[in-house]
Amino acid sequence: MKAFSLTLLFLLCATVTILNAAALQQKNDSTYYLLRGRVLGEDTREPLVYAGVSVINSNISTITNQDGYFSIKVPESAKNSQLIIRHLGYRNKVIPVITLIDRLNDYIMMQPSSILLEEVEVVSGDGGPLVREALLRIPDNYPDVPNMMIAFYRESIKKRNTYISLVEAVVDIYKASYRSFENDQARIYMGRKATDISPRDTILLKFQGGLTDALLLDIAKNPEVVFGKEGEEYLFTIENIVSFNDKPNYVISFLPRPGIEDILFRGKIYLDAKSLAFTRMEFNMNVENRKDAANIFIKKKPLKMKVDMNYAKYIVDYIEKDDKWYFNHSRTDVAFKVNWSNRFFGLFAPMYTISSEIAITDRYTDDVVKFPRNERIRSTDVIAEKVEDFQNSDFWGEYNVIEPDEEISTAIKKLSGKLRRRQQ
Template identity: 35%
Template sequence: MKKKNLYNRLLVAVCVFIIWGTNSSTSQNLSKFIEVKGIVVDASNNDHLVFTDLVIKGTNISTVTNIDGEFLLKVPIEYSEGAVVITHLGYETKEIDITYFKGTTKIELIPAVTTLDAVNLLARPVNAKDLVLQTLQKKGRLYNNDNTLMTAFYRETIKKRRKNASLSEAVVKIHKQPYTNYRKDNIELIKARKNTNYDRLDTLALKLQGGPFSNLYTDLVKYPEYIFTEEDIDDYEFSFGESTNIDKKLVYVVNFKQSSFINYPLYYGKLYIDAATLALTNAVYSLNVENRHLASQMFVRKKPRKVDVYPTKANYRVNYRIQNGKWHYAYSNILLSFKVNWKGKLFNSIYTLNSEMAVTDWEITNTKFAKIENQMLRPSTILTDQASGFSDPEFWGEYNIIEPEKSIENAISKIKKQLKKT
């Protein structure tokens, strides 16, 4: 077994650190921005569209829809006469004037029909693996190669079965290195808040180790070594799926999975590659967790002797966005599910851990990044140890965040009540 590769993947897999047992205010000028909110649905069947991109036209200010298809975008007042561009993989792009938004606006996207004509069929590469290799080699030309300071919103939740047990949120600054640079990105903590009342939520204390870094390392273009190393790319099988499109541009779909003779955990999923430039636009993939013992080694860092913990699901997603002809990391989501079996107990526990990070604004900087040591996070960071409570209603000020799903809103409301009681 390739132990070195297996443990290198610990970072992208999101390390889980299990501990068993038991306010700052802002003075933001709210007149500097307006809020537009709504819900994005499929025009043909009214299904909520998750992970839809919304960008203020001509800017880098953006957000994504939540699990309910909902969004809230804070628009600086100088762009109040502008427009919002809405894009979703496999749908026609829509542009809506900001003045059109009244209350919660329903936005319907039309599914885009993709047909491969004879020219496209002839132009498509014959070998799917070669296409993936070409894509990974083009990062120097297709992706942003300047020092970039990104503002991002990060959220992580832990559920015991269907009940929210922990919730943490943060605004961070990503000190993004050029894609041709082998230096790793840095993350600076700006604001953070959390629920810490584990006992009152009647659950074991689970903590995610890695925090925003785990989501950042899903950037396959910057960090291909966590998925496809030169050593093990031959352990995968690649094939073409049905093509789709983004903004009327043809997108190849490449399926990948580990070869049948491989017995240690690798990944399987889909890569979405722009046909014209061969840029990776999206990736949706999962870890093979059939081998419980080896999969457990990749996640669990600490546990009691009398308990078995193993993952039942490990799903990942990363989206890229193009601006001024260059692609950059825009959003990622990680969903993990674990089963906990105590020896001697009849019933087991199931925990779901979800983390997501969305870039909401960014700027090119020509100067070297200044390291603010007391605010810089480490890849071993546990965000819940860095955050405070949920007591400040105007905590985020003008920062864009991902709208919370309904169940999370209920959890926040419950947390606030508990904080008031204590």
């Protein structure tokens, strides 16, 4: 099986150096509207996390954050268009764009959706045949030609409860056909970072592969990352049926077969009941209480450093348009404790949490070309060393971003002194 991991490189250091590079200039000054809102479930009054928000009849989209908030920038030409909001288990919500202009943080309530059983074949028990059929249908359910995507990418490193590094970037993605063995490509268009790693810290974290691994989470494009050849190492169980995009979806849980000692995955798969397209996956790597798990993530560390994995969690979402499903969002959260063998037997070992998230904010099929080799992001690249430093918020212009949750917003304010725009 092709092993999936986020590679973290530990290096001893005493200081942190911030790159002295020139910021890219904004290329597009077109007029746009900034729309904001908070999406809640009408039944629970709780925020709906990672709900898809898009402009109907366009490829402009974003997602809600962990507090249910979203912000989306739409061009003036879309003033009379409509937003559509989608979330698992809820009816689609359609809102005229014009009603959100100049009205910040409106509460948007979504109604839970019930599934009429006669709409779908009622099945239960072994979900293996459905998953294997879904794998066979990937070439039909996903684009058979390459397309270009614009995405917002964020990665962070937290020590205990404090953010010590934040990176944000607008990236271009060459998304290869799902009928080919071509790899996806990505390049950075613009970016910014902030770090607050104290000289007293004994390690500097370099996060390798965050952007390329975020694209690897496209399970429809890279099914072998989780399932191997045909998922023969897993047990699949059909749990129930939920609504997504106003259509029934099978919910299938999976976990490694008994007796398999390899570090694999467990989680839930959501399949569109009609097409059997993968619409969402939520899964964990079973690293808990595994002393060998750290070797998957940590490629280099000092001899006296001990690393214990706490968890590794993954999410991937898709969006449908014209009977094809497109990669739309993925998120990774990896947590581990770091202890030095001569320090209090781990009593005060700090917990580090590394998170990466990518959301597709636009997509087009004209002028689809591969990127020059020297512009491509490689799996060994450290994105924090590739972005530029700046402070001017207007730099992002019309580009859509993921709304920061409250905790990250606090960190951004705290680290704002570390953000500065550079001019040549």
